[in-house]
Amino acid sequence: MTAADPPPDAAERERAQERERRIGERLNYQLFALERAARVGAFLAALLLWVLFYALSGRPQVFIWAALMHGVQALRYYMLWRTERDHPPARYPNHLPSRAVAHVVPLLVAASVAWGLAPWILLPPGQPQTLAPVMIVILFGMIGASIAPIMPRRSAVLGWLAPITLMLALRFAWEGDTLGWVMCACTLLFGATIGRFALIEHRMHVAMIGAQLDNETLTAQVLAHARELQRLNQERNRFFASASHDLRQPVHALALFSRALQRDLAGHALQPVADRVVQATDSVSGLLNGMLDISRIDAGAVHANWTLVAVDQIFLALAQQFEPPAQEAGIELRFHTGPQVLVTDPDLVLRVLSNFIDNAIKYAGQGRGRMLISARVRRRRLRLAVWDTGAGIAPEHLPHLFDEFYQVGNPQRDVTHGLGIGLAIVRRLAQLLDGAVGVRSRLGRGSVFWLELPRDKPLPPRAAAPAHAAVAAPRTAAQRPLRVLLLDDEAAVGEAIRLWLAPHCARIEITQTLAAASALVQAEPAGFDAFIVDFRLAGAEDGIAATAVLRECAGQPVPTVLVTGDTDPARVRAAYASGLAVMFKPVQPDALLQLLRQLADPAAPASVTAEEQGQIDLQPVLIKRGKLSLQ
Numbered sequence: 001m002t003a004a005d006p007p008p009d010a011a012e013r014e015r016a017q018e019r020e021r022r023i024g025e026r027l028n029y030q031l032f033a034l035e036r037a038a039r040v041g042a043f044l045a046a047l048l049l050w051v052l053f054y055a056l057s058g059r060p061q062v063f064i065w066a067a068l069m070h071g072v073q074a075l076r077y078y079m080l081w082r083t084e085r086d087h088p089p090a091r092y093p094n095h096l097p098s099r100a101v102a103h104v105v106p107l108l109v110a111a112s113v114a115w116g117l118a119p120w121i122l123l124p125p126g127q128p129q130t131l132a133p134v135m136i137v138i139l140f141g142m143i144g145a146s147i148a149p150i151m152p153r154r155s156a157v158l159g160w161l162a163p164i165t166l167m168l169a170l171r172f173a174w175e176g177d178t179l180g181w182v183m184c185a186c187t188l189l190f191g192a193t194i195g196r197f198a199l200i201e202h203r204m205h206v207a208m209i210g211a212q213l214d215n216e217t218l219t220a221q222v223l224a225h226a227r228e229l230q231r232l233n234q235e236r237n238r239f240f241a242s243a244s245h246d247l248r249q250p251v252h253a254l255a256l257f258s259r260a261l262q263r264d265l266a267g268h269a270l271q272p273v274a275d276r277v278v279q280a281t282d283s284v285s286g287l288l289n290g291m292l293d294i295s296r297i298d299a300g301a302v303h304a305n306w307t308l309v310a311v312d313q314i315f316l317a318l319a320q321q322f323e324p325p326a327q328e329a330g331i332e333l334r335f336h337t338g339p340q341v342l343v344t345d346p347d348l349v350l351r352v353l354s355n356f357i358d359n360a361i362k363y364a365g366q367g368r369g370r371m372l373i374s375a376r377v378r379r380r381r382l383r384l385a386v387w388d389t390g391a392g393i394a395p396e397h398l399p400h401l402f403d404e405f406y407q408v409g410n411p412q413r414d415v416t417h418g419l420g421i422g423l424a425i426v427r428r429l430a431q432l433l434d435g436a437v438g439v440r441s442r443l444g445r446g447s448v449f450w451l452e453l454p455r456d457k458p459l460p461p462r463a464a465a466p467a468h469a470a471v472a473a474p475r476t477a478a479q480r481p482l483r484v485l486l487l488d489d490e491a492a493v494g495e496a497i498r499l500w501l502a503p504h505c506a507r508i509e510i511t512q513t514l515a516a517a518s519a520l521v522q523a524e525p526a527g528f529d530a531f532i533v534d535f536r537l538a539g540a541e542d543g544i545a546a547t548a549v550l551r552e553c554a555g556q557p558v559p560t561v562l563v564t565g566d567t568d569p570a571r572v573r574a575a576y577a578s579g580l581a582v583m584f585k586p587v588q589p590d591a592l593l594q595l596l597r598q599l600a601d602p603a604a605p606a607s608v609t610a611e612e613q614g615q616i617d618l619q620p621v622l623i624k625r626g627k628l629s630l631q
Helices: 008-057 061-086 104-116 118-122 128-145 154-175 178-264 271-298 311-328 346-364 395-400 422-432 491-504 514-523 543-554 569-577 589-600
Strands: 307-310 332-336 341-344 370-378 381-388 436-442 446-454 482-487 505-511 530-534 560-564 581-584
Touching (some): 008 104, 008 178, 061 104, 061 118, 118 154, 128 154, 307 311, 307 346, 311 332, 311 346, 311 370, 341 346, 346 370, 346 422, 346 446, 482 491, 482 543, 491 505
């Protein structure tokens, strides 16, 4: 607390005073609104009373009371109109300051006195037995109906009920006979009862408005906290996206440099060192790609390709991949399934189950028993589960296993154990499959991770059944030297790409600005087979706009690879929406070279099915040793 901050007691008093002020303003508004609503009824009641008594008695004094009563009502109506004019509902939707209703209570007192004069002026002297009951019925009904309009303010209750009750009681007491005293007592009792009810209603109404204001305050605080959390989350996402991009730039260059070094040192005594550098670079690239996978899923860039698939074929692919590492770890791998088929994406299912199996092998330890991969029907869903007899997981960790960056048994955050995002990716993939993931575990007994998928999902009209995932086929494109133009404002990246592609290119031009790249293309429009353009460039242009400029200079849609290190979902969506071939930093050098050759020869076949190869081979779509890659 600073010197300028008020003490806690003073601050509490200020909050209490502010709350009382707001309650008062709400009550003022309701008093005004109810007064406005009751004006027609009050006018009709007064009109009925004097017309009836003039018809019954014929006394001219009736007009004196009528003029007095309607004059007070006219003044009240004028003040209500002026209040509404000076305080329009657009500015005062549910509250009014005290000065806006300062006239209400005095005019209520005046109206109460006017009504209290009714029996004194309208009743003929010496004839209370004839007209007094009529007077009581009308006035008592009017007093009872006045509870709602006067209830918002205690002063309004007292200012209205006290004069009319006392003046009416005195008029009957003035008669002096038994009937007069009885009507006097009834009037006092009725007025006291109505006043008590009105005050109780007032207290309840004040409490209700106070609770409403408290709820509004709490709601505003919750919304403010939600907005603050949203802002912090956006800042966190921007920070991670920026940090990821800045980190990917040097790793991207390092990957290209290391592969070029490994290639040039082939057969040299230093080749093992180069191999270690490549291995370390690939490890860092794998960690960065894990963060990219989440961004691509959140951006909606990953879609499920629905097809009718046999579960035993998925299990066969898992067996082909994981039996060797399981045997090395001393784990017996078993599969249990029936002739189940379902509509799903076999690629994504393989990714999920591969992550479960790889984790089970990784954390099982040497020679830790058996592992079972099963498929069991559970009503309208099919549960694909991975059972292990490993060390198990403590119960306090289970609710958080599928959260981002959550790891068990890695308090030092050793990056060799990953970033803790593998299961977070698995959860997102399960949602893409309209499924769910779960886990049960017992310390010392083992764990079971499962993926539940719907069994009754209809096959989309465009899908063929049954089908297996398409697998990549070797390219037959001519291995002619390429002519490539690179646009990247990072000099180190440009030099790295030049070193890597130089042996495979007849020409490679490195530019750092759009102006320089445009000049080269304009000088020789047909001089390049492909462009490599960075998404985030210096200045106002981005890679998508720069590609459009370069293609315009070339006069043709030159094949372009858009390279980006951004992981922000919005920028990932923009990259895919461009229609360009997209690669994410750090780019695998071999993949970049292969993509350039494919783009340079679009007539080359892209893929063949597994059936055309004469065997079931889903290996190309599997995770490499548990590292999920959506590229």
